[in-house]
Amino acid sequence: xxxxxxxTSRIHPLIAAAAxxxxxxxxxxxxAMTGMLPNSNSSGSQKxxxxxxxxxxxxxAAEAQAAEERADQARREADERQAAAAKAAKQAQARENANNxxxxxxxxxxxxxxxxxxxxxxxxxxxxxxxxxxxxxxxVVGGLLGNQIGNGNGRSLATVAGAVxxxxxxxxxxxxxxxxxxxxxxxxxxxxxxxxxxxxxxPNWNTGDQVRVVDGYLRxx
Numbered sequence: 001x002x003x004x005x006x007x008t009s010r011i012h013p014l015i016a017a018a019a020x021x022x023x024x025x026x027x028x029x030x031x032a033m034t035g036m037l038p039n040s041n042s043s044g045s046q047k048x049x050x051x052x053x054x055x056x057x058x059x060x061a062a063e064a065q066a067a068e069e070r071a072d073q074a075r076r077e078a079d080e081r082q083a084a085a086a087k088a089a090k091q092a093q094a095r096e097n098a099n100n101x102x103x104x105x106x107x108x109x110x111x112x113x114x115x116x117x118x119x120x121x122x123x124x125x126x127x128x129x130x131x132x133x134x135x136x137x138x139x140v141v142g143g144l145l146g147n148q149i150g151n152g153n154g155r156s157l158a159t160v161a162g163a164v165x166x167x168x169x170x171x172x173x174x175x176x177x178x179x180x181x182x183x184x185x186x187x188x189x190x191x192x193x194x195x196x197x198x199x200x201x202x203p204n205w206n207t208g209d210q211v212r213v214v215d216g217y218l219r220x221x
Contacts, residue, residue, distance in 0.1 A: 114213040115221060116189035118205050126180045185218065187211060 183199040197218055205211070210221040 116187040118209045120186045124182045
């Protein structure tokens with residue numbers, strides 16, 4: 001702070017030069033009035049010298065004033081830039097503090113590990129395990145039909161072939177007529193997992209339903 005005060009109070013060189021020039025003019029004027037210099041009857045060269053000194057003093061004073069004004073303008077601009085920078089820094093700090101407060105105040109969403117959303121529902125056709133009824137029934141029918149063909153050994157072969165073919169056909173018919181339909185409900189959990197829940201009957205869910213898993217079963221949320 002002391003260095004700044006000393007530099008501020010120091011006289012500008014141009015101002016000092018102007019002061020010296022003015023002082024010289026004053027001295028010349030005093031000398032002329034006291035008779036130390038020739039009066040109005042003096043030669044033209046002396047008058048021209050005095051006029052030159054007066055003009056130089058005026059020019060120095062004007063130059064010093066202009067320099068001082070430029071220095072003042074530079075100081076004002078520097079102060080304005082410094083104030084603008086301080087204001088911008090203050091605003092940036094205020095925004096950062098506000099963002100930090102919002103981030104701290106925002107609650108962290110808790111993931112529900114047993115919650116999810118139904119992605120799809122599909123039916124699955126499953127063939128039932130043969131009971132043997134179809135095989136026996138088909139063999140009997142096939143044997144009876146084969147027994148109607150030919151005589152002797154031919155009839156016996158036809159009966160056997162009919163029984164075998166009828167048994168196979170009866171088994172296939174039984175499998176087709178006893179097909180079971182089940183359902184698979186695919187659920188995407190909130191933690192990203194995919195779980196599938198089987199149903200023997202068509203479930204009362206739709207794609208997009210929000211559900212919760214309770215004891216291995218789906219419940220509405």
